[in-house]
């Protein structure tokens with residue numbers, strides 16, 4: 001049995017077509033206008049949508065066409081008048097799966113609905129297979145240590161469920177990657193994964209960002225704006241740095257987690273959205289609960305399942321593997337570490353965890369000498385990249401070190417990444433720490449692909 005959403009404003013048509021669909025074994029929900037159809041789909045995504053294009057309030061088929069994309073990935077069958085061949089073609093162009101001419105013939109309805117639900121079933125199977133394929137690899141979380149293998153195993157088991165997940169671990173240990181892995185290994189993989197940094201905005205802005213706002217609800221709210229919760233519907237909402245969430249927002253988030261309802265800023269009526277929540281923080285949430293800066297009820301609501309990303313120093317066996325991975329990504333398969341470089345990597349402690357290792361390797365790769373057999377990173381390159389030795393000389397020549405410009409760029413990148421890690425990706429604090437304007441920092445982040 002599949003869930004059909006029937007969007008049409010004529011009560012007689014709703015009753016008759018609804019009854020035919022139920023006879024065919026489908027569960028049916030009915031919406032009388034486009035907004036109601038969108039809302040029902042947000043609350044629980046339909047397997048198939050039957051859509052009349054000329055519904056209230058506009059009764060304008062062109063407006064109806066704009067609705068089609070909102071139901072993806074569910075197939076949409078549009079219902080048009082008999083003479084509306086051009087409109088039907090436009091609808092298919094806009095992403096509709098098929099069309100039915102009104103008055104609808106029950107046999108035609110049966111065939112079209114059967115084909116569309118079959119397509120939805122195949123699509124679901126495909127995404128499940130893709131998710132299993134992804135789950136078979138390292139899920140983007142490289143590392144052969146027992147701790148990483150155990151973490152991947154837990155992710156595989158938890159991903160298919162709807163349980164909220166709380167990811168805890170020191171900064172730079174891959175918490176965001178865990179959220180991605182959970183999403184991609186879940187049946188929601190085709191729906192959006194949306195991230196919000198809870199510490200980056202003051203409470204009021206965070207509320208409007210998460211839940212949206214209505215036109216005129218505050219100065220500057222010139223139009224209705226949907227929030228991230230709505231944009232995530234059916235997918236995964238990743239609340240990064242949840243420990244930084246202002247207390248006023250903690251209450252509103254709790255309500256959303258409890259019953260799936262939220263209120264856009266300025267709205268009277270609550271709305272519903274179905275999302276899976278993954279939250280992460282490097283802070284000690286239990287300690288924050290004990291000292292009263294984080295709500296206990298919210299803590300327990302978020303931690304359906306608790307996953308921990310281990311510090312890199314707790315799994316020294318992963319350092320070499322990760323370093324080679326980052327070097328290959330930065331400079332190609334032929335790049336290598338000299339034996340001294342490998343020893344240097346193994347001997348060093350990594351307080352900034354994988355993020356620090358990655359930026360040191362990338363910076364060193366930008367500085368290292370080339371040779372006919374490929375780039376060789378030595379211990380001196382790494383020590384400089386880690387800020388442990390002063391800037392080395394800059395010999396000229398194609399086989400020599402890279403240009404001063406490349407060295408400066410690499411150094412700039414390392415400083416910015418370190419400052420971002422220290423401030424929990426808070427752009428305002430990072431800019432202040434580096435003596436830059438916020439806009440200047442954002443431009444640099446865009447240029448470096450760090451946003």
Ligand SMILES: Nc1ncnc2c1ncn2[C@@H]1O[C@H](COP(=O)(O)OP(=O)(O)OP(=O)(O)O)[C@@H](O)[C@H]1O
Pocket residue numbers: 140141142143169170171172173174175176177178240280281282309322354355358421424
């Ligand atoms: N196991 C891993 N395999 C490959 N890359 C990794 C792994 N763990 C972390 N990284 C890389 O390290 C960097 C930091 O990871 P990420 O942003 O997920 O850490 P985090 O724990 O969320 O940090 P923060 O608490 O500061 O937000 C990223 O560039 C990520 O790609």
